[in-house]
Amino acid sequence: DMEKFIDLRSDTVTLPTQEMREAMYRAEVGDDVYGEDPTVKKLEEMAAEITGKEAAMFVTSGTQGNQVSIMTHTHPGDEIILEEKSHIFTYEVGGIGYLAGVQTRTIPGKKGVMDPSEIEAAIREDDIHFPKTSLICVENTHNRAGGTVIPLNVLKWTYEIAQNHGIPVHLDGARIFNAAIYLGVPVKEIAKFADSVMFCLSKGLCAPVGSIVAGSREFIKRARKFRKMLGGGLRQAGILAAAGIVALEKMVGRLKEDHENARLLAEGLNAIPGIFIDMETVQTNIVICDISGFKINASEFAKRLLKKGIKINGGSGYLVRFVTHYGIEKKDILKAIEAVKEVAEEIL
Numbered sequence: 001d002m003e004k005f006i007d008l009r010s011d012t013v014t015l016p017t018q019e020m021r022e023a024m025y026r027a028e029v030g031d032d033v034y035g036e037d038p039t040v041k042k043l044e045e046m047a048a049e050i051t052g053k054e055a056a057m058f059v060t061s062g063t064q065g066n067q068v069s070i071m072t073h074t075h076p077g078d079e080i081i082l083e084e085k086s087h088i089f090t091y092e093v094g095g096i097g098y099l100a101g102v103q104t105r106t107i108p109g110k111k112g113v114m115d116p117s118e119i120e121a122a123i124r125e126d127d128i129h130f131p132k133t134s135l136i137c138v139e140n141t142h143n144r145a146g147g148t149v150i151p152l153n154v155l156k157w158t159y160e161i162a163q164n165h166g167i168p169v170h171l172d173g174a175r176i177f178n179a180a181i182y183l184g185v186p187v188k189e190i191a192k193f194a195d196s197v198m199f200c201l202s203k204g205l206c207a208p209v210g211s212i213v214a215g216s217r218e219f220i221k222r223a224r225k226f227r228k229m230l231g232g233g234l235r236q237a238g239i240l241a242a243a244g245i246v247a248l249e250k251m252v253g254r255l256k257e258d259h260e261n262a263r264l265l266a267e268g269l270n271a272i273p274g275i276f277i278d279m280e281t282v283q284t285n286i287v288i289c290d291i292s293g294f295k296i297n298a299s300e301f302a303k304r305l306l307k308k309g310i311k312i313n314g315g316s317g318y319l320v321r322f323v324t325h326y327g328i329e330k331k332d333i334l335k336a337i338e339a340v341k342e343v344a345e346e347i348l
């Protein structure tokens with residue numbers, strides 16, 4: 001059973017709180033395809049206000065939110081600029097090619113952050129041979145870089161370059177609330193440097209399902225049709241949106257505990273011979289470790305930790321990710337550090 005494991009695979013594993021379950025049970029609902037679900041509408045209005053956008057739309061997942069945003073911003077045959085290890089490029093099943101029909105121009109980021117001058121250099125000029133660059137995607141926090149935050153001045157600079165070229169910016173803000181807590185600013189101070197923003201209710205904020213896309217009224221109107229096309233037109237979705245409302249009202253402030261737990265974990269792991277962590281990347285709730293010093297890969301390492309009651313994702317490489325979240329307490333962090341120490345002693 002899940003209970004006996006300390007699950008550090010992802011913040012996607014968070015379970016809904018009792019308060020969310022009660023709100024879901026009591027939710028006032030209607031047919032959201034007709035725009036008649038009062039709870040979905042309330043969530044969308046809250047999300048628009050929080051992001052400082054004109055409108056917002058409930059979507060079934062972060063992936064659906066990113067895909068629908070890209071379909072809305074672009075035309076088939078366009079080129080989009082995004083970071084080479086971004087979620088949109090790495091983990092969305094090639095959806096942007098299949099659904100939006102766009103090609104990608106990836107740029108290697110530093111700690112997940114693309115250099116705005118490299119973005120500008122990648123924008124296509126007007127030439128009979130060239131596709132049009134029609135979107136720039138940024139990810140904040142950046143998952144594979146270790147949950148790193150884009151400095152606000154860099155995000156502003158990126159947005160100014162995009163605006164100078166008449167190109168929209170989409171912000172994959174799956175963990176934008178983590179970024180806002182880290183920076184000590186309201187979410188809208190980040191979201192103002194993007195035309196569309198996606199954020200997840202179902203990760204650190206603990207809702208069982210769903211994400212939000214926010215943008216101009218006109219953008220959301222068109223995005224709603226692409227969502228419908230993908231089968232995302234939901235009926236009495238207020239059952240799900242009710243949990244999202246609790247997430248936004250009650251679960252944001254506590255994210256700093258996840259950040260403190262990640263820092264505690266990183267400091268403990270980094271002291272173990274065979275593990276290397278770039279502590280500058282430990283900013284929010286994700287810890288990426290290089291275990292090549294153990295001479296076993298991520299899958300073998302994950303297997304050994306599983307035997308000690310710790311769940312992390314495997315993989316063929318030598319980078320492993322630990323993610324802290326609502327279900328993880330300080331005692332679990334200390335147990336995880338002990339378990340890794342035992343694995344290190346078995347190996348070294």
Ligand SMILES: Cc1ncc(COP(=O)(O)O)c(CN[C@H](C(=O)O)[C@H](C)O)c1O
Binds near residue numbers: 011066088172175211
């Ligand atoms: C930056 C970012 N943007 C989008 C998504 C997609 O969200 P979902 O489609 O899983 O709701 C994720 C999920 N990330 C998940 C995780 O981290 O465990 C997996 C990798 O898909 C994400 O990290």
